[in-house]
Amino acid sequence: MKTIELKPPYLIFVGDAVEESYAKTGFGMIEWRRELCKGQIRLPGCQVDLGIPSLTLDQAVAEKVGSLLIGTAAVGGRIPESWLDTLVEFVEKGIDIVAGVHTRLNDIPRLRAAADQSGARLIDVRVPPEDIAVGTGRKRSGRRLLTVGTDCALGKKYTALALEKDMQAQNMKADFCASGQTGIMIAGKGIPIDAVVADFISGAAEQLSPDNAEDHWDVVEGQGSLFHPGYSAVSLGLLIGSQPDAFVVCHKAGRHHIMGWPDFEVPTIEDVIERTINIGRQVNREIRCVGVSVNTSSLSEDMYGLYLDDLSAKTGLPCVDPLRDGTRKIVNRLLMEFPNIGRNE
Amino acid sequence: MKTIELKPPYLIFVGDAVEESYAKTGFGMIEWRRELCKGQIRLPGCQVDLGIPSLTLDQAVAEKVGSLLIGTAAVGGRIPESWLDTLVEFVEKGIDIVAGVHTRLNDIPRLRAAADQSGARLIDVRVPPEDIAVGTGRKRSGRRLLTVGTDCALGKKYTALALEKDMQAQNMKADFCASGQTGIMIAGKGIPIDAVVADFISGAAEQLSPDNAEDHWDVVEGQGSLFHPGYSAVSLGLLIGSQPDAFVVCHKAGRHHIMGWPDFEVPTIEDVIERTINIGRQVNREIRCVGVSVNTSSLSEDMYGLYLDDLSAKTGLPCVDPLRDGTRKIVNRLLMEFPNIGRNE
Numbered sequence: 001m002k003t004i005e006l007k008p009p010y011l012i013f014v015g016d017a018v019e020e021s022y023a024k025t026g027f028g029m030i031e032w033r034r035e036l037c038k039g040q041i042r043l044p045g046c047q048v049d050l051g052i053p054s055l056t057l058d059q060a061v062a063e064k065v066g067s068l069l070i071g072t073a074a075v076g077g078r079i080p081e082s083w084l085d086t087l088v089e090f091v092e093k094g095i096d097i098v099a100g101v102h103t104r105l106n107d108i109p110r111l112r113a114a115a116d117q118s119g120a121r122l123i124d125v126r127v128p129p130e131d132i133a134v135g136t137g138r139k140r141s142g143r144r145l146l147t148v149g150t151d152c153a154l155g156k157k158y159t160a161l162a163l164e165k166d167m168q169a170q171n172m173k174a175d176f177c178a179s180g181q182t183g184i185m186i187a188g189k190g191i192p193i194d195a196v197v198a199d200f201i202s203g204a205a206e207q208l209s210p211d212n213a214e215d216h217w218d219v220v221e222g223q224g225s226l227f228h229p230g231y232s233a234v235s236l237g238l239l240i241g242s243q244p245d246a247f248v249v250c251h252k253a254g255r256h257h258i259m260g261w262p263d264f265e266v267p268t269i270e271d272v273i274e275r276t277i278n279i280g281r282q283v284n285r286e287i288r289c290v291g292v293s294v295n296t297s298s299l300s301e302d303m304y305g306l307y308l309d310d311l312s313a314k315t316g317l318p319c320v321d322p323l324r325d326g327t328r329k330i331v332n333r334l335l336m337e338f339p340n341i342g343r344n345e
Numbered sequence: 346m347k348t349i350e351l352k353p354p355y356l357i358f359v360g361d362a363v364e365e366s367y368a369k370t371g372f373g374m375i376e377w378r379r380e381l382c383k384g385q386i387r388l389p390g391c392q393v394d395l396g397i398p399s400l401t402l403d404q405a406v407a408e409k410v411g412s413l414l415i416g417t418a419a420v421g422g423r424i425p426e427s428w429l430d431t432l433v434e435f436v437e438k439g440i441d442i443v444a445g446v447h448t449r450l451n452d453i454p455r456l457r458a459a460a461d462q463s464g465a466r467l468i469d470v471r472v473p474p475e476d477i478a479v480g481t482g483r484k485r486s487g488r489r490l491l492t493v494g495t496d497c498a499l500g501k502k503y504t505a506l507a508l509e510k511d512m513q514a515q516n517m518k519a520d521f522c523a524s525g526q527t528g529i530m531i532a533g534k535g536i537p538i539d540a541v542v543a544d545f546i547s548g549a550a551e552q553l554s555p556d557n558a559e560d561h562w563d564v565v566e567g568q569g570s571l572f573h574p575g576y577s578a579v580s581l582g583l584l585i586g587s588q589p590d591a592f593v594v595c596h597k598a599g600r601h602h603i604m605g606w607p608d609f610e611v612p613t614i615e616d617v618i619e620r621t622i623n624i625g626r627q628v629n630r631e632i633r634c635v636g637v638s639v640n641t642s643s644l645s646e647d648m649y650g651l652y653l654d655d656l657s658a659k660t661g662l663p664c665v666d667p668l669r670d671g672t673r674k675i676v677n678r679l680l681m682e683f684p685n686i687g688r689n690e
Contacts, residue, residue: 136608139573140445199539201578227627229482233546233582240577261482264627278620282572282609 001129002207004123006188007066007096008036010054015041017048017072025100026050026071026181032161032186034064034175040064041069049198052211060330061093067123069185070099077102094118100125100181108170125181127138128196130205133243135202140192141210144340146244147222148276150266151259152231154252154323156222157183159293162322163248164219166331173216177208179238193223194234199233205241220244226275227267228258239276243283244340246290246334247276248327253307269315290337291330292319347350347476347552349468351533351646352411353381356400360386360416360428362393363634370527371395371416377506377521377531383408386414388431393417406438407418412468414530415444422447423646429455433482445470446524449544470526473541473549480547480586482628487557488683491589492567492638493621495611497576499597500667501567502528504638508593508668518561520641522553524583528566538568546579550586553641562679565589571620572612573603584621587630591635591682592621593675598652599643601671614660 010033012026019028029037030050037056042048050071055063068090074080079087079101086286087097091114104121105111115122145163147156149206160176160183167174169342177181178190196204209218220242224231249272258264273289292311296304304321318329355378357371365372374382375395384400387393395416400408405472413435419425424432424446431440436459442450450456450467460467490508492501505521505528512519521528523535527601541549552562565587569576594617604611625632641649649666657664663674 079602137609194542194544196543197539198541198543198578198579198582200545202575229585229628230480230547231544232585232627233578234543236581237543237578240574264482275623278623283574343515 004184005130005187006123006185008035008037008096008188008296009063009065011053011060011065012037012040012050012052012071013066013068013083013087013097014048014050014158015070015072015074015080016043016045018045020048023048023050023072025069025073025185027127028182028186029069029071033188036188038065041068043082049270057089057093060090060276062336067098070101073101077289078103079108083176084108087111088114091115091122093119093122094120096121096123098123098125098185100185105159110345121267124190125184126191127196128191132191132196132201132207134199134215135206135237139243140209140211141214141215141217143246144209144218144244145243145246145290146220146273147248147250148235148239149225149250150227150250150269150272151225151255152228153259154250154255155293156250157252158325158345159187159322160219160221162327163330166327167217167219167282167334170178170335172242173213174205174219175216177218178221179205179208179221179223179239182258190228193238194231198233202227202241205238209242220260222250222321224274225267225280229261229264237292238307241281244280245286246288246337247280248291248293248330249273249276249289250293250295252295253296269311272317273315288337289317290333291317293327293329293330296321296324348474348534348536349470351468352442353533354383354408354410355381356405356413356417357385357390357397357442358384358413358428358432359395360415360417360419360425360572361388361390361392365388365393365430366541366673368393368417370393370414371489373527373531374414374416378533381411385560386413386431402434402438402679404489405435405440409608410440412441412443415442415446418446419677421571422480424448424450424453428439429453430481432456433459433646435498436460436465439465441466443468443470443530445530466470469686470529471537471540473536477545477552478539478548479545484588484629485551485556486559487561487563487592489554489563489565489587489589490591490593490635490679491565491584491587492582492593492595493615493617494567494570494595495569495572495614496600497573498599498604499595499600500638501595501642502594504667505531505564505566506531507672508675511672512562512564512679515680516678517676518558518586519564520561522551522563522565523554524566526566528675538583539576543581546582547586550583554587567595570612571617571624574606575610581624584625585628589625590629591633592625593636593638594621594634595638595640597640597643598649614656618660633682634662635678636672638667638672638675639664641666641669
């Protein structure tokens with residue numbers, strides 16, 4: 001198995017969540033993969049509603065649901081005892097359980113026993129596949145775009161998903177490639193790159209975006225930042241293994257220090273562009289930046305446009321807030337930079 | 346346990362090796378840590394001799410040997426059946442076994458059972474300790490020198506060990522810090538950094554060279570190369586976590602392509618210096634290159650001096666072959682660059 005692969009369609013387990021912020025994964029599934037979500041499961045006391053049908057076990061079986069996705073986090077990141085009866089019922093019907101929680105599903109005896117019986121899989125999206133090779137650096141067919149960042153947690157996954165959507169809307173062949181746990185649930189496949197053993201990081205990134213049609217774009221979800229005191233090695237391995245033709249820098253307006261590392265300043269967008277090109281050239285001479293994606297949630301409706309215009313003037317690049325404007329401007333730049341292979345005829 | 350820690354003194358197990366090249370670890374122990382090696386164990390048929398006394402089990406016990414180090418590799422990198430009787434005898438006497446082979450010692454039932462009984466440890470130097478935290482980027486006390494490379498396997502460990510020796514000879518406080526399996530056996534401690542999970546690489550490097558006296562130098566064994574298509578993430582994490590004040594570039598004369606990656610050219614020494622400084626500055630503004638260490642085994646006695654002189658003129662740095670000349674010239678440069686903290690009074 002070269003990447004994790006989930007079996008659709010899905011049922012989203014919301015559990016007994018009382019606040020929407022706990023069910024971010026569930027909402028992400030609805031936002032980006034509504035068509036694959038047959039329904040939700042809410043336990044008594046649940047105060048979160050994803051706005052899709054609630055299904056019973058029998059209805060799920062009738063709908064041929066392949067996987068039950070844990071779309072919520074319990075306090076402490078564990079699987080509470082109160083969820084187990086329901087999860088076991090689904091496993092007994094041969095439906096896979098997919099989760100990205102601290103407790104490994106396979107370490108829960110009741111789930112393990114039921115899965116051994118029915119053949120259902122218990123998939124921890126935090127656990128990388130076993131067959132990961134050392135990176136070869138071999139040039140692969142097809143094109144790749146990577147989202148990179150000035151820091152963690154500022155929209156690299158969201159930007160990649162928005163680009164996939166806007167590229168497909170332009171009739172381009174594009175697929176989101178997930179490198180983190182929530183992304184893997186949304187994409188239905190991927191590798192949690194931060195959990196791979198050091199020697200195999202760029203190899204994992206190569207497996208994540210294998211050979212493809214010449215006019216196909218893999219839109220690779222970035223991780224961390226090349227300038228991060230804790231996670232830069234992950235970002236570097238992902239850059240080297242993805243060997244991107246194009247990249248988009250993601251940033252959060254108003255964030256001046258690395259989140260959780262108050263002694264480290266966030267690098268400038270120009271610094272990120274320069275270093276990404278310098279390093280990326282080792283594996284792809286054509287690498288270039290095609291845009292900047294900014295989370296401007298800290299700026300008012302009046303201010304954010306000025307901020308982006310100013311940034312655009314300074315960098316010479318299309319600058320967008322993907323949540324407010326989408327990424328269409330960046331897609332246009334991509335089509336301009338790669339005129340022959342961007343769009344299907 | 347923050348790093349692997351071995352219990353000296355040692356007995357070196359040479360097994361039934363028939364060629365010296367299989368016993369490189371054993372010879373390395375003798376070269377760098379002769380004073381810790383009480384003797385060797387050679388099985389019938391062994392044609393390799395480390396030149397130190399052969400001890401019996403009883404003599405080893407009388408000498409208070411702490412660990413039996415597997416100083417040879419069998420074909421296939423496993424522990425052959427023919428070694429087991431001997432290894433088990435030592436374990437039964439409470440002597441640790443230390444190895445860096447493919448088979449995990451703990452997966453061999455006879456060894457495991459004997460160790461459970463006696464309390465001896467079975468230490469795989471390829472397995473990192475469990476307590477590794479994410480890198481903090483916090484500036485630590487004391488000084489650090491890192492060996493970096495234009496490629497793998499060209500003398501980063503050897504150079505670091507030669508520097509340790511030459512620095513100590515200059516009355517400097519210096520300790521070799523091992524980041525790979527053979528280095529860990531020699532140093533008696535360390536972390537196999539390439540086996541650490543991606544998110545924790547720079548954190549592991551921080552644990553490898555913790556706070557120390559202001560006039561103390563950790564000489565950190567480098568891994569891979571920032572320009573390597575497979576292993577650059579390891580090199581980057583090690584650079585960020587070591588936050589070196591000084592570094593030495595290691596190179597092999599006549600190697601033009603990355604070993605095993607024929608499509609990738611070896612970077613120039615100047616490129617390695619530039620990138621190491623650019624990235625290293627994130628965690629240490631004072632970082633500088635203090636020398637170049639070249640494996641000139643491909644050059645004749647007449648030629649190598651000319652090669653090093655030429656390189657020295659081009660880079661403005663002391664350039665040595667550590668095997669031929671030692672690293673004294675580099676240590677002198679280090680003392681010049683850090684005049685107040687280099688030497689004990």
